[in-house]
Amino acid sequence: MLRALGFSRWAQPSPLRPLLVHQAKGKRALASHVMTPLPLSYAVLDGPSPQPPLVFLHGLFGSKTNFQSLAKMFVLQTGRKVLTVDARNHGSSPHSPLMSYKAMSADVQLLLQQLxxxxxxxxxxxxxxxxxxVLSLQRPELVERLVCVDISPSVTSTVTSFPAFVAAMQAVDIPRGLPRSTARRLAEEQLRSTVPEPTIRNFLLTNLVSSEDQFVWRVNLEAISHHLNEMMSFPDFQTSYTGPTLFLGGSKSEYISSNDYPEIERLFPQAEIQYVPDAGHWVHADQPQQFLAAVCNFLELSPP
Structure with a gap:
């Protein structure tokens, strides 16, 4: 059966050490290791502007390559430096059994510090x-502006098919030794019944990579499956981010609804909400030019 790609070189376990005799001490050490921020994989496009850079964070099953073309357009349009980042358990970033928004926020904070x-x-x-x-609510001083694309600070389990996608990907079975074209075709055939939309199937298949004479999923399905309910929810915050904020939804998507407006207003009091016509959940892929225009217009607005 197709397996998930294991830990990257950044997350290799340390050499074996003698077992800790004191059980409580061992638990504390494990918790400390698990909570350690991970060094994320990223790409940079330099721009001449001294203004704060744009940092793109992809969605579930995505990678930094999702924004590669758009990143070049943003550099040309705004002059700003652009970073595209792989989240933990995605792309070329390290794998970890821990998958939470506070952990992923800590990863991005580490990257900003390193750069x-x-x-x-x-x-x-x-x-x-x-x-x-989460990062904006935790460290507002690091965030000049915030753009949330087709998502709100609410539970999204009722509007998403991601649990079915995870199960379908875990069930894919590809024999060893096949050429890439054959392996991809077999994976696509096995996903088709659960993922009928060709664009979404092709998106999921970007995670299919070759490793040791076998095709595997680059994304860490085990960790995602274990924490999927957490990924569909949002941490509790009593603070707010008062900087300029844009919630940019797709008109054909249900991820930002009027039911979410009160919580958006509570946590992000300066937020504006816009919808891109003829766009679904993947707004930037469905309508890239309109996405580019909406974000650039938002960047040009004066602070409140």
């Missing part, structure tokens, strides 16, 4: 949008 970025514009889609919200 000496004291201020940025966070642009997050879906899971990446929730990560961006």
């Amino acid at each position: 000496h970025l004291h201020k940025c514009v966070l642009i997050g889609h879906s899971m990446g949008g929730k990560t961006a919200m």
Whole structure:
């Protein structure tokens, strides 16, 4: 059966050490290790502007390549530096059994610290949008502006098919030794009944990679499956982020509804909500030009 790709070189376990005799001490050490922020994989496109860079955070099953074309367009349009980032358990970033928004926020904070970025514009889609919200609420001084793409600070389990996608991907069975074209075709055939939309199937198949004569899922399905309910919810916050905020939804999507407006207003009192016509959940892929225009217009607005 197709297996999930294991830990990257950044997350290799340390050499074996003698067992800790004191059980409580061992538990504390394990918790400390698990909560350690991970060094994320990222790509940078430099721009001449001294203004804070744009940092793109992708959604579940995505990677930094989702925003590759748009990143170039944003550099040309705004002159700002643009970073595209792989979340933990996605793309080329390390795998970890822990999957929470506070952990992913800590990962991005570590990256900003490593790059000496004291201020940025966070642009997050879906899971990446929730990560961006958490970071903004935890460390508002790091965030010049916030853009949340087709996601709100609410429970999304009633509007998503992601649990079915995870189960379908875990059930895919590809024999060893097949060429890539054959392996991809077999995976696509096995996903078709659960994922009938070709664009979504192709998106999921971007995670199919070759490893040791076998095709595997690059995304860490085990960790995602274990924490999926947490990914569909949002942490409790009593603080707010008062910086300029844009919630940019797709007109054909249900991820940002009028039921979410009170919580958006409570946590993000300066937020505006817009919908891109003829766009579904993947707004930036469905209508890239309109997405680009909406974000650029938002960046040009004066602070309140």
